[in-house]
Amino acid sequence: MGFSPLPFSTTTPSHPPSSLSDRWVDSDRWILSHPRSTTALSAVRKKDQQQQQSRPPPSVPNKADFEYQELSIQLKAMKEQDVRYTQLQADKRLELEGYIARIVERRPSIVPLNRLAEVLPQTSWRLAFSTEPIMNEALPKDATITLNFINEEQVNYSLEFAKTLGLKKLTAQSSFQVDKATGGVNIQYQTITTDVFGLKNLGVGAFGLLQGRGTNIATAYFDGRMWIEQCVDRNNGNNNNFYYNVYVRNEQIESNNKS
Structure with missing residues (x-):
């Protein structure tokens, strides 16, 4: 100026x-x-x-502030109105996906990815939005994924259901490790438990096949309130296509854990 x-x-x-x-x-x-x-x-x-x-006017870096604000507001509204991302119209899904892509591209993580292992313990997260095909095709539409990080080594990876066959929750008690170079979080399932009509730890049948397997979260952005995963969608045979998973802080679960 x-x-x-x-x-x-x-x-x-x-x-x-x-x-x-x-x-x-x-x-x-x-x-x-x-x-x-x-x-x-x-x-x-x-x-x-x-x-x-x-x-020329001074150069002001575009940190996708507008996109971040809009995404936060709309994800919060979806939560309050009990609307799952699988219920959104195609144009709304594309709108949110555009916001996410610009956040990943332009907005630096407030928490450095190499420090992710320090901040995850005793936090809980809920999958609020996903463009990953398997999330939209394989899971029941009323399923919600939650991650509850117990300590520096243990995490509960849960599927919570609203109406599916009377099944309330499926939890994989797991271990996790963080790659300090990339911020990737590797989760290994260990013990699978269920909650059916309030009766917990029943036999899990086919779900037992998940034991010993795991999943990986490829972190692209993290600020302590929003956690974005970006992965190459190799199913389409095009390395330029990405899918995104957006997790938001689940403060209600954290409050219950402390009480």
Whole structure:
């Protein structure tokens, strides 16, 4: 930003001039005056104004503030109205996906990815939006994924259901590790438990096949409130296509864990 030129006065002030014979300071404003060279001063002022107008505006980095704000507001509204991302119209899904892509591209993570292992313990997260095909095709539409990080090594990876066959929750008690170089979180399922009509730890049948397997979260953005995963969608045979998973902080679960 350029500095505005000092205004010049051609009116002689009421007080006597200072020791500088050609200039003095107005008592009310810091104004330099040179009565005998007003034409020259006007030319200098005009030149300075032209230089300021010709300068390009200062470069302001685009940190996707608008996209971040809009995504946050809409995900919050979906939560309050109990609308799952699988229920959204195609145009709304594309709108949110565009916001996510620009956040990943332009907005630096507030929490450095190499410090993710330090901030995840005792936090809980809910999958609020996904463009991953398997999330939209294989899971029941009323399923919600939650991640509850117990400590530096343990995490509960859960599927919560609203109406599916009376199944309330399926939880994979798991271990996790964070790749400090990339911020990727590798989760290994260990023990699978269920909650059916309030009866917990029943046999899980086919779900037991998940034991010993796992999943990986490829972190692209993290700020302590929003966690975005970006992965190449290799199913389409095009490495330029990505899918996104957006997790938001599940403060209600954290509060319940502390009580």
